[in-house]
Structures are given as C-alpha cells and as structure tokens.
Amino acid sequence: MPGKNVKTVDGRLARNSALLSALIFFAAVFSFFAFFYNKHLHFEEETQLFLTTGDFFTAKMKLPGGLSGYLGGFLTQFYHLDLAGPFIIAVLLLGIQQLTLRILNRVNVNPAWFLLSFLPAVNGMLILCDEFYPLSGIVGILAALFAGWIYTGTDNRTKRFISGLLLIAVTYWIAGGSFLMLVGIILACEALIFFKARRRLKTRKDNQSSTLKGWQLTVLVVVAAAIPLLVRQFLVLQPLGLAYITEFYYDMRTVIPTAIPVILALPAILMALVYFLPENKVMHGSVIFAQAGILVILWYFGLKLWANFSAEQIMTYDQLVRNEKWKEVLDYAEKEPPRNNLSLAMLNLALAKTNRMGDQLFRYEQNGFNGLFLPFAKEYVAPMMGSEILFQLGLINASQEYSFESTETTPNLDKSVRAIKRLAETNLINGQYEVAGKYLKILQKTVFYRKWAGETMKLLYNEDLINSHPVYGAKRKLAPKRDFFFKIQNMEEILKLMIRENPSNNMAFQYLMSFYLLNKDLRNFMNSLPMMNTMKYIRIPVAYEEAIMYVIGLATTNPMANTDFRISNETKARMQAYADIYTTRRDAQQILGTRFGNTFWYYLHYKQIEITPAEVQREYH
Amino acid sequence: MKINLAILSAALLLLIASCSGIPGNPEEGNSLPVLYPDITEVTTPVNIAPMNFRIEAQSEKLVVRFEGGSVGFVLKGKDRITIPSGKWHRLLRESAGSSVNVSIWSKEQGSWIKYSPFRIYVRKEPIDQYLAYRRIAPGYESWSSMGLYQRDLTSFRESVIIDNRLLPGNCMNCHSFNRNDPGQMLFHLRGNIGATMLVQGEDVTKLNTRTKETGLNCVYPNWHPSGSYIAFSVNKIAQVFHTVRDKRIEVFDTKSDLVVLDTRNRRLITSPLVYTTGSYETFPVFSADGGILYFCSADTARMPDEYDRVKYSLCSITFDAASGTFGNRVDTVISRTQTGKSISFPRTSPDGKFLMFTLSDYGNFSLWHREADLWLLNLADKSVKPINQVNSGEADSFHSWSSGSRWFVFASRRTDGLYTRPYFAWLDENGEATKPFILPQKNPDFYDYCLNSFNVPELVAGKIRTDGRKMLKTIGSEAKSVTFEIKE
Structure with missing residues (x-):
C-alpha cells in the first residue's frame, strides 16, 4: 500500500525529531528498566526455566506461538544481568516502533505524524511492567508487525492475497495470538486501499485501486478464524480463547486481560487514524511537540497505572536475601521500610542473620506472625520467599516443600529455575544425591546456572565436602534430628525443638523470642530468657529489655529498681518517659507513636495483630 | 600356502569388520x-x-x-x-x-x-498396546501442568486424554479401566470441578459421587468384569510433611470405607461389613470372575500421631453381581500380623491366578515409602512371595496387569528416588518375573529432564478414543447425583 511521495517543508525537522525521539525512547526504556524497575526483570528471570536442550525447543515448537515463546524465554534469561534485560527490552520495543512507523508511512507519508508510531511500543513497555506479561508477547508482536510490513508493502493484489494467507498461517504458528494483530493490519490495509481508491475517483485521479476482491478478503478472514479452530481440533486441545490468543501473551491462561486485545488492535487503529490526518499539508513544528506532550502524558499516566513499585520493593528485598546480602537488606530498609509482610519477613530474616533481631525488631513496623514467617499460600511468591527463611533456619524439608509449591504454582505452569536450584540444594543437604544430581543436570542446560551446577556436582556423594561446606554443612548441623510433622502454625514448637537439639542455635532462638514478642506472649518470653546464657549473650538486646521492663512493671510499683536483669539505664529512662506519657496524656498514642513507635511497648499497646494464622487442611491430589 | 590363506582370511575378516563398521582389535x-x-x-x-x-x-x-x-x-x-x-x-x-x-x-x-x-x-506374547498414566510433578499440594495421557507402546507417540491445558486449575486422577478396555474408563476431576467422569463406549457421564450419607467422594476405583459395577473406596485423605532427611511426605486416610456403584442406576451400595467405623477399608479390587471383592483393611488410629502404627491386611468378601449384594463374612487373606507390614494396591490378574500387591512398613500410600516392594499372592495355593526380580531400593508401588496376564507395569522411583517411572516386566505362569525395563523413550535423556512423575500406569488394550470436545461439554454440564444404600 505505497503512499505518494509528498514533500513537506518540515520534513527535515520531522526526520530529525524522529531520530531523536527514537533515541530518547530507547534511553528512557533502558533507564527505566535498568535503574527503576530492574528487580522485576530479575524476578521474571528466576521464575522461568529455559533449557538449551533440543527437546525443550521441540516442545515449544509444537505449540502455536511456540517460536515467540522460545525466543521470549531465551531473551528473558539475560534478565539475569542487570543491564542486558533493559537493553533487550529497549531494542525490541524500538523494533516495534520502527515497524509501526514504516507501516503507518505507507498509509500517510506526512512525517509530522511519526510520534503516533510510538504508541504500540509504549503500550508494550507498560504491559511489561506487569510480571504476568512475558517478553514472548513482545517478540510475537514484533513478528506480527514484520508480517504486516511485508503485507502492506505488496502492491499486487494476487501476491498480497497469497502472502496474506501464508503470513497469517506462519504468524499464528510462530507468534501465536499476535496473528490477530496481523489480521487487523490486513483488514485496515484493504479498507484504506478501498477508501483511497474511492477518494481518488472523487478527485478524478486514475483508478489505482488494487484492493482484494470480496471473496479474497473473505477467504483471508475465514482462514484466520479457522486456523486456531483446526489446531484445537487436531493438534492442541485447549479452551477456545487460548486457541486464539495462545499462552505466550499472558501467564495466567484462564483470563485474557483487556490490554491484550487493545495492543493487538492498536496498529490497525493507528492506520485508520493516520489515514484521516492531513497527508499533503505542511504541519507546523508545534504539532510534533503537541504529539510529544500527549505521548509523554499518556506514558506518565500509563506508568502510574501499570508500574507496581510496591512489588519492585518486595522483589528488591527478595533479591538481596536470595543473594544473602544481609547488610544491604538493612541499608535498603533505611531508605525503603517494608510495606507488607513479604518485605518485612525478608527484613526480619536479615536482622536474624546479622544477629540484630533482638535489638532492632521494633525499629520497623511489625505485623505479628505473618511478618515473621510466610504462611503457605497457593501462589508462588510467598512460598518462594518463605523458603528462604526456612532454609536459613535449617528446616531443609520445609524449605524444599515451599520451593516445590512455589514452582508448581508459577502462573504460566512452567518451572522456576530458582526453585530447581533450591531443590538441588535441599536434596544435596539431605543426602538425596540421585535427585539432587537430576536437578543439577537440568541446571547444566541453562546459560547462567551451568557453572554453579557444575561446581555443585562435585559435592554429590561426597559427605566430607558437604559437611565442611560453609552453607550446606552449616545447614546440616542446624537441621532437626528428630522427626516431626512440619506445619508453619507450629513454628513455636519447632523452634523450641531445634534449640533443644542444638542449644547454640542462636538464629532459632532469635526467631523464637521474636515470635513471643510479636505474639505478645510475655509469659513464654520470660520463661525462655534463661536460654540466653547458653547462647552466650553478653548483654540483653534492647527489645528484650523493653519486654522485661514491662513485665516487671506489671508486678511491682517500681520496676526501675526491682529487677535482677541487667537493664541499661537508657532503656529504664525511656520506659519512664513512655510510662509518663502513656498514663497522663489523652493523645498518648499519637505522641508515643512519634517518640516510641520503635519500641516493644508501643507495639504491645497499639498494634492489632493476628496471633497465628489459621490452620489449613493440606489435601492430597 | 597356509600362511597365505591365514593372511587372506585375516584380511577378509578385517575387511568385513571395517565394512560393517565394527572396530578391529578392540580391548x-x-x-x-x-x-x-x-x-x-x-x-x-x-x-x-x-x-x-x-x-x-x-x-x-x-x-x-x-x-x-x-x-x-x-x-x-x-x-x-x-x-x-x-x-x-x-x-x-x-x-x-x-x-x-x-x-x-x-x-x-x-x-x-x-x-x-x-x-x-x-x-512372543505382545503387551497391551497402550499405557495410560497421569503426568504430574511429585509435589506436595499444588500442581502446575498435569494431565492424563496415553502412550502407544509400539512407538513413541503420546497423546492427551485430558489435561489441565483444557481444564486450567483442575486436577485429574484415578483413571481406571475395566479389564484393560479403552471403551470403559473412569477418572476423577478435582479442583473447582469436582466430579467423576464415567466413559462407557460412546456415553460419557459426569457423576457427583458424594452423597449425604458418605459425605465424601468416591476415590480408588475398580471395575467389576461385567461393567455393571465399580467398587470404590470413599476416603478422607490428608497429608503431612516430615522434617528429617530420609522422609518427605506422609499421605494417610482419616476415614475410609467401601462402596460399589451400580452404573445402571447410579446407586452406591455397601455392607456394614465394609462400611465400618472401627477400621479403614480401602483399595477394593474384584477377582477375575467378579465373585470376590478384595480390599485392604486396618484398625483406625489417632491420625496423624499414630501414622506408623496403621498396617493394612488383605481381606475379602464375596459379591453377588446378580443381586448386587455382599457376602456375610469378611475373610482375612493376608494378615498384618503375618507380614508385620502393610498391604496396599492389590490387583488381580485377568486370568485369576495371581494377586499382586505392594508391601510397605506401614500406611497405605506406599508411593512415598522407599521400602515399598511388589509381592505376589498365588490365589490357588495362597502362597505369598516378594517379586525380587523387579523390586528395588526405592518405592515400587502401583501396578497394572496386561490383559494377557503375563505382562505387568509398575510405578517405580528407582531412577532417582522421587520421580515415578513406569517399568515393565514379564511374569510366567509360576509367578517368576524377569528383569524389568523402563518405558522406552525416543531420547535416552528424556527422563533426566522430565520433571513429571508417571503416576497410576494402566495398561490398555487399545487407544482411548474419547472426543475431547464432547468430554469438555459433559464436564461443563450438571453432574448426575448418586444414591446410597447399605444392604444388611
């Protein structure tokens, strides 16, 4: 559908602007994912398992959209590197913009409208902010636009008809649901050729119409509608909607979010839009700036709608914990205090690992049991992060269970490389070498975990190497010796048992004491204090001092004097100040929240908590 | 001359060897x-x-x-x-x-x-051409991709019977066939669609097997040879998770009884002798002629605390298909006091000569028991023996007979201790087995990278030709309820 070669006075400005805009767009996308949204990419990378085996490739290629799925997964691996993911995304989105631009140019050659070509790319960037939209969707869209570019560039009607048939079939098989985008482009193209021909007739220009004949267009539409149905009938039995959209555009196969039809329809809509915009008229530069302004505003509000910075915070905590960067977790918490239980549980783990739980537990807003452990939930994030806590505590089987549950609840029904890695570790620690070797062998078929898997392979069947390993050996020592049934609701008993088996297990002790404090269980807290002696504490941690002072205060009129515990004068003074406000001021909560919000006393008096999560019956399937 | 002949022969052999590609002079x-x-x-x-x-x-x-x-x-x-x-x-x-x-x-x-x-x-004896199994990760409570599949044993072709690509979020299990007949099948759906799908030829029926009397769904099935009845256990199943390194999961019943579904009138019938409060009854299986119903039975216990004290005996009761009634006496075929262990998954051979079962230290879900082995009961002389030729150091549990009674398939975790794989073995008329082999795959590395177990392998005499869309339509329809009756 070649347009006429119309010269405009501001063509150079527009061309320069187009180049500059493309560079700005590339830089903006890259910067956003590199510096503001990078942990999302890491999260996506670790929740997929991409293997470099022939069978893995073949399995994908047996599905409609499989090549996009494969390429999307292949590229997603590189999210492992901080800057590679943003670069890949920026390149792909720029490709979408450039192909859109070329298609739109065939409808309207006036360069003043080039900024409209950014809309699908911006849309693509926005949906990538949601971790449920995989990169394979972007690859698929790129493929469909490429097919659309070929189609719209074909003049001859018969050739266009034949190429349309082939492109629809091929795009469906390699790119999946984005073939609907191609169908939209084809329909828009034919409609515009038709209208353009009529327009030319009206203006008494020669009739160059080469629109497809009615039957040809009908055949194209019927073929497009029939291919997914035939595939569903004979190759892949799946729900109707999934047969058309395919599984590589949204991770949850049970729903088709509105954003998908919108992005698939966008090129066709833009083609129609630019058709009605002036083609021969010289546009003032301000038109470009106005478009740019609108685009930026749309982008801004789009980001507000799509970007989830709360999730980015959780993923940041998670990534730091996963890499055992405990000090960095605490530093990050200073800038970004936890906003939910997931982040809080990761922070609490870092406190325990740095032996600061007793001192700094209430420095951050706590939320009872649920911010300490992460109860089992039938989704993939809480078990994945909960597995870290259990692993660090030495509850290897429970960590294994949580990892398994996590990978089995991954929304796209694929496996998670992070879970497989953890399963390799837990089985290695447990001496289940055959299955540990299986997982390691799988990881050896990945790009970024191959080396680790190879190194870890050397530990298999070597008890001495494992026992002396700084991580695995230590976990073996912490692991329970006596069998019991693990339930997260029973963490108190489990921690007590672990301390009984290993009286120097300070991490279990910290968690136990925190459990009591967060559950406001002062009786058991006080009863557990003598364990500090075997833990070789040289002073009482601040939160414990606060709890002790409170308990003593319940029993005596002068808690400052009547204590056998060596409470610091600073804590005593703070308690005096707290008590004065608590007992004398009507607006005590507000004042105490400001001055003593980081104390056990404030938590005790004002924090509403759920003591322990309700027990869930675990069914077998 | 002799030397020349010898040199010529050697050269000829070398030539033959090199032409056939066989290396000469190997170590x-x-x-x-x-x-x-x-x-x-x-x-x-x-x-x-x-x-x-x-x-x-x-x-x-x-x-x-x-x-x-x-x-x-x-x-x-x-x-x-x-x-x-x-x-x-x-x-x-x-x-x-x-x-x-x-x-x-x-x-x-x-x-x-x-x-x-x-x-x-x-x-010379062929094995049934198809193997039906469920592919699912050997996990805890959740599952991702899973489904029922059938594999042509003469080739590498695998096809879907039903999977959760078609039914997202659902679980399907306990597929069962009447004497290896692909036209008589049932399986359960679990998840947001809870139902039993009964396939009898062209007819597909969706059943709700939970009655107000049982309060539970029917679980472990076995078909009566006539096709008119299907024995089920109704189980309340739970699981708990071990913390020590050698054990993972314990699956157990907190309640279980036996019923028989009359498929003609959708009625569950049972007897007070197999529907008791003092014991768990599970894993029913009819004898080859349908006249006897074998099952596993154990005294009830305080679960899960006494999980390792629950040991199942193999019992039997007669069943009259004409009247749909049970006998008036339960016989203990193999007592737990005799074995000191626990019996699960009894399966009778189609020729009526043998009953194969799994023996483990305790409980009934032997898949998670590394010590679980296959045993054989000779129904003629009542002799019992382990099938040592096929047993391994890991769990060897669920099994299914080929229609000719000489081949059987069993689920074994011997490869890596976790992922269940189907193994096949021959059993002669005297009950002697041969060294088993794993289900062949096109790529020898297949099992290394396969993260699914092959559960409940069932040999089927032909291809299961259920129409997926028809099945889907039935699944979307209202389930037909069943009635319940205890026959004294």
Missing part, C-alpha cells in the same frame, strides 16, 4: 556396559518401541551390533544409539520366543573397548 572388556536405560538382559514383548539408550561412559564413538533370528544390523553413535523403528520391530519379530544378541564397542580415551555382549529376551 576385550569383561563387564557389561552401563547403559541408560538399562536394557541388558531384560525381557521384552515382541511389540515394544525401540529401546534407544546411551552408554554411561566417556564414549567418543559407539558401535552396536544387534542380531536376532535372521536379522542383524550395526548402528553407530557418539555415546547413544537411536534404533530405527522399522529395523527394531523386524528384529523383534524375528527374535520372538528367543533373544536379541547385542554387542557394544565403545571408543574411550582413544581406544576401542568391546564390552561383554548381552541379550534381550523377546517374548
């Missing part, structure tokens, strides 16, 4: 090669798919000669061999009733080694 190894899958000295049916394998050695080149009957051929590879289907099946046909001789030469560290040759024994 003679005196051990069998370590192959995966292990096909050395196994017994196969005449119709099994090619047994592709790899050698577990640093092989640079591999040459393998297969010889059987009048057929012989040489294949080459680096460290693995892919056998052309046509050649393989011709070889098996020619070797039926005899054996295939396999010789392996492997080039390792620059030198050729000739391993000790081995044989593959080929039985």
Whole structure:
C-alpha cells in the first residue's frame, strides 16, 4: 500500500525529531528498566526455566506461538544481568516502533505524524511492567508487525492475497495470538486501499485501486478464524480463547486481560487514524511537540497505572536475601521500610542473620506472625520467599516443600529455575544425591546456572565436602534430628525443638523470642530468657529489655529498681518517659507513636495483630 | 600356502569388520556396559518401541551390533544409539520366543573397548498396546501442568486424554479401566470441578459421587468384569510433611470405607461389613470372575500421631453381581500380623491366578515409602512371595496387569528416588518375573529432564478414543447425583 511521495517543508525537522525521539525512547526504556524497575526483570528471570536442550525447543515448537515463546524465554534469561534485560527490552520495543512507523508511512507519508508510531511500543513497555506479561508477547508482536510490513508493502493484489494467507498461517504458528494483530493490519490495509481508491475517483485521479476482491478478503478472514479452530481440533486441545490468543501473551491462561486485545488492535487503529490526518499539508513544528506532550502524558499516566513499585520493593528485598546480602537488606530498609509482610519477613530474616533481631525488631513496623514467617499460600511468591527463611533456619524439608509449591504454582505452569536450584540444594543437604544430581543436570542446560551446577556436582556423594561446606554443612548441623510433622502454625514448637537439639542455635532462638514478642506472649518470653546464657549473650538486646521492663512493671510499683536483669539505664529512662506519657496524656498514642513507635511497648499497646494464622487442611491430589 | 590363506582370511575378516563398521582389535572388556536405560538382559514383548539408550561412559564413538533370528544390523553413535523403528520391530519379530544378541564397542580415551555382549529376551506374547498414566510433578499440594495421557507402546507417540491445558486449575486422577478396555474408563476431576467422569463406549457421564450419607467422594476405583459395577473406596485423605532427611511426605486416610456403584442406576451400595467405623477399608479390587471383592483393611488410629502404627491386611468378601449384594463374612487373606507390614494396591490378574500387591512398613500410600516392594499372592495355593526380580531400593508401588496376564507395569522411583517411572516386566505362569525395563523413550535423556512423575500406569488394550470436545461439554454440564444404600 505505497503512499505518494509528498514533500513537506518540515520534513527535515520531522526526520530529525524522529531520530531523536527514537533515541530518547530507547534511553528512557533502558533507564527505566535498568535503574527503576530492574528487580522485576530479575524476578521474571528466576521464575522461568529455559533449557538449551533440543527437546525443550521441540516442545515449544509444537505449540502455536511456540517460536515467540522460545525466543521470549531465551531473551528473558539475560534478565539475569542487570543491564542486558533493559537493553533487550529497549531494542525490541524500538523494533516495534520502527515497524509501526514504516507501516503507518505507507498509509500517510506526512512525517509530522511519526510520534503516533510510538504508541504500540509504549503500550508494550507498560504491559511489561506487569510480571504476568512475558517478553514472548513482545517478540510475537514484533513478528506480527514484520508480517504486516511485508503485507502492506505488496502492491499486487494476487501476491498480497497469497502472502496474506501464508503470513497469517506462519504468524499464528510462530507468534501465536499476535496473528490477530496481523489480521487487523490486513483488514485496515484493504479498507484504506478501498477508501483511497474511492477518494481518488472523487478527485478524478486514475483508478489505482488494487484492493482484494470480496471473496479474497473473505477467504483471508475465514482462514484466520479457522486456523486456531483446526489446531484445537487436531493438534492442541485447549479452551477456545487460548486457541486464539495462545499462552505466550499472558501467564495466567484462564483470563485474557483487556490490554491484550487493545495492543493487538492498536496498529490497525493507528492506520485508520493516520489515514484521516492531513497527508499533503505542511504541519507546523508545534504539532510534533503537541504529539510529544500527549505521548509523554499518556506514558506518565500509563506508568502510574501499570508500574507496581510496591512489588519492585518486595522483589528488591527478595533479591538481596536470595543473594544473602544481609547488610544491604538493612541499608535498603533505611531508605525503603517494608510495606507488607513479604518485605518485612525478608527484613526480619536479615536482622536474624546479622544477629540484630533482638535489638532492632521494633525499629520497623511489625505485623505479628505473618511478618515473621510466610504462611503457605497457593501462589508462588510467598512460598518462594518463605523458603528462604526456612532454609536459613535449617528446616531443609520445609524449605524444599515451599520451593516445590512455589514452582508448581508459577502462573504460566512452567518451572522456576530458582526453585530447581533450591531443590538441588535441599536434596544435596539431605543426602538425596540421585535427585539432587537430576536437578543439577537440568541446571547444566541453562546459560547462567551451568557453572554453579557444575561446581555443585562435585559435592554429590561426597559427605566430607558437604559437611565442611560453609552453607550446606552449616545447614546440616542446624537441621532437626528428630522427626516431626512440619506445619508453619507450629513454628513455636519447632523452634523450641531445634534449640533443644542444638542449644547454640542462636538464629532459632532469635526467631523464637521474636515470635513471643510479636505474639505478645510475655509469659513464654520470660520463661525462655534463661536460654540466653547458653547462647552466650553478653548483654540483653534492647527489645528484650523493653519486654522485661514491662513485665516487671506489671508486678511491682517500681520496676526501675526491682529487677535482677541487667537493664541499661537508657532503656529504664525511656520506659519512664513512655510510662509518663502513656498514663497522663489523652493523645498518648499519637505522641508515643512519634517518640516510641520503635519500641516493644508501643507495639504491645497499639498494634492489632493476628496471633497465628489459621490452620489449613493440606489435601492430597 | 597356509600362511597365505591365514593372511587372506585375516584380511577378509578385517575387511568385513571395517565394512560393517565394527572396530578391529578392540580391548576385550569383561563387564557389561552401563547403559541408560538399562536394557541388558531384560525381557521384552515382541511389540515394544525401540529401546534407544546411551552408554554411561566417556564414549567418543559407539558401535552396536544387534542380531536376532535372521536379522542383524550395526548402528553407530557418539555415546547413544537411536534404533530405527522399522529395523527394531523386524528384529523383534524375528527374535520372538528367543533373544536379541547385542554387542557394544565403545571408543574411550582413544581406544576401542568391546564390552561383554548381552541379550534381550523377546517374548512372543505382545503387551497391551497402550499405557495410560497421569503426568504430574511429585509435589506436595499444588500442581502446575498435569494431565492424563496415553502412550502407544509400539512407538513413541503420546497423546492427551485430558489435561489441565483444557481444564486450567483442575486436577485429574484415578483413571481406571475395566479389564484393560479403552471403551470403559473412569477418572476423577478435582479442583473447582469436582466430579467423576464415567466413559462407557460412546456415553460419557459426569457423576457427583458424594452423597449425604458418605459425605465424601468416591476415590480408588475398580471395575467389576461385567461393567455393571465399580467398587470404590470413599476416603478422607490428608497429608503431612516430615522434617528429617530420609522422609518427605506422609499421605494417610482419616476415614475410609467401601462402596460399589451400580452404573445402571447410579446407586452406591455397601455392607456394614465394609462400611465400618472401627477400621479403614480401602483399595477394593474384584477377582477375575467378579465373585470376590478384595480390599485392604486396618484398625483406625489417632491420625496423624499414630501414622506408623496403621498396617493394612488383605481381606475379602464375596459379591453377588446378580443381586448386587455382599457376602456375610469378611475373610482375612493376608494378615498384618503375618507380614508385620502393610498391604496396599492389590490387583488381580485377568486370568485369576495371581494377586499382586505392594508391601510397605506401614500406611497405605506406599508411593512415598522407599521400602515399598511388589509381592505376589498365588490365589490357588495362597502362597505369598516378594517379586525380587523387579523390586528395588526405592518405592515400587502401583501396578497394572496386561490383559494377557503375563505382562505387568509398575510405578517405580528407582531412577532417582522421587520421580515415578513406569517399568515393565514379564511374569510366567509360576509367578517368576524377569528383569524389568523402563518405558522406552525416543531420547535416552528424556527422563533426566522430565520433571513429571508417571503416576497410576494402566495398561490398555487399545487407544482411548474419547472426543475431547464432547468430554469438555459433559464436564461443563450438571453432574448426575448418586444414591446410597447399605444392604444388611
């Protein structure tokens, strides 16, 4: 559908602007994912398992959209590197913009409208902010636009008809649901050729119409509608909607979010839009700036709608914990205090690992049991992060269970490389070498975990190497010796048992004491204090001092004097100040929240908590 | 002249060897090669798919000669061999009733080694052509991709019976066939669609087997040979998770009883003798003639605290198909006091001669018991023995007979201790088994990268030809309820 070669006075400005805009767009996308949204990419990378085996490739290629799925997964691996993911995304989105631009140019050659070509790319960037939209969707869209570019560039009607048939079939098989985008482009193209021909007739220009004949267009539409149905009938039995959209555009196969039809329809809509915009008229530069302004505003509000910075915070905590960067977790918490239980549980783990739980537990807003452990939930994030806590505590089987549950609840029904890695570790620690070797062998078929898997392979069947390993050996020592049934609701008993088996297990002790404090269980807290002696504490941690002072205060009129515990004068003074406000001021909560919000006393008096999560019956399937 | 002849003969042999690709002057190894899958000295049916394998050695080149009957051929590879289907099946046909001789030469560290040759024994009796199984990760509570599949055992073709690509979020289990008949099948759906799908020829029925009297769904099924009845246990199943390194999961019943579904009028019938409060009854299985219902029974216990004290005996009760009534006495066929252990998954052979079962230390979900082994009860003389030829150090549990009663398939975790794989073995009329072999796959590495278990392997005499869309339509319809009756 070649347009006429119309010269405009501001063509150079527009061309320069187009180049500059493309560079700005590339830089903006890259910067956003590199510096503001990078942990999302890491999260996506670790929740997929991409293997470099022939069978893995073949399995994908047996599905409609499989090549996009494969390429999307292949590229997603590189999210492992901080800057590679943003670069890949920026390149792909720029490709979408450039192909859109070329298609739109065939409808309207006036360069003043080039900024409209950014809309699908911006849309693509926005949906990538949601971790449920995989990169394979972007690859698929790129493929469909490429097919659309070929189609719209074909003049001859018969050739266009034949190429349309082939492109629809091929795009469906390699790119999946984005073939609907191609169908939209084809329909828009034919409609515009038709209208353009009529327009030319009206203006008494020669009739160059080469629109497809009615039957040809009908055949194209019927073929497009029939291919997914035939595939569903004979190759892949799946729900109707999934047969058309395919599984590589949204991770949850049970729903088709509105954003998908919108992005698939966008090129066709833009083609129609630019058709009605002036083609021969010289546009003032301000038109470009106005478009740019609108685009930026749309982008801004789009980001507000799509970007989830709360999730980015959780993923940041998670990534730091996963890499055992405990000090960095605490530093990050200073800038970004936890906003939910997931982040809080990761922070609490870092406190325990740095032996600061007793001192700094209430420095951050706590939320009872649920911010300490992460109860089992039938989704993939809480078990994945909960597995870290259990692993660090030495509850290897429970960590294994949580990892398994996590990978089995991954929304796209694929496996998670992070879970497989953890399963390799837990089985290695447990001496289940055959299955540990299986997982390691799988990881050896990945790009970024191959080396680790190879190194870890050397530990298999070597008890001495494992026992002396700084991580695995230590976990073996912490692991329970006596069998019991693990339930997260029973963490108190489990921690007590672990301390009984290993009286120097300070991490279990910290968690136990925190459990009591967060559950406001002062009786058991006080009863557990003598364990500090075997833990070789040289002073009482601040939160414990606060709890002790409170308990003593319940029993005596002068808690400052009547204590056998060596409470610091600073804590005593703070308690005096707290008590004065608590007992004398009507607006005590507000004042105490400001001055003593980081104390056990404030938590005790004002924090509403759920003591322990309700027990869930675990069914077998 | 003699010297010349000798030189000529040697040269001729060398020429033949080099033409066939067999290395000359290899180092003679005196051990069998370590192959995966292990096909050395196994017994196969005449119709099994090619047994592709790899050698577990640093092989640079591999040459393998297969010889059987009048057929012989040489294949080459680096460290693995892919056998052309046509050649393989011709070889098996020619070797039926005899054996295939396999010789392996492997080039390792620059030198050729000739391993000790081995044989593959080929039985004339074919195995049922299809194997139905559920593929699912051996997980805890959640599942991702899973489904029921059927595999053509004569080739590598696998097809979907039903999976959760079609039914997202759902779980399907306990597929069961009437004496290996692909036209008489049932399976359960769990998840947001809870139902039992009953396939009888062209008819597909969706049943809600939970009644107000039982309060539970029907679980473990077994068909009466007439097809008019299906025995079920109704179980309340729970699971807990161990914390020590050698154990993972404990699955147990907190309630279980037996019922029989009359498929003609959708009525559950039972007897007070198998629907009790003082004991758990589970895993019903009819005798070959349908006159006896075998099942496992244990005293109830305080669960999960007493989980390892629950041990099941094998019991039986007569069943009259004409009247749909049970006998008035339960017999103990194998007592837990006799074994000191626990019996699960009893399955009678179609010829009525044997009953195979799984024996583990306690409980009934032997899949999670590493000590679980297969045992055989001779129904004629009541003798009981372990099937040592097929048992391993890992769980060997669920099993299914081929319709000819000579082949059986069983689920084993011997490969890695966790992922269940189907193994096949031959059992002669005296109850003697042969070395088992794993379900052959096109790629010998298949099981290494497969993160699914093959659960409940059931041999089926033909292809299951359910129409997926018809099935889907029925699944979307209202489930038909069943009634309940206790017959004194």
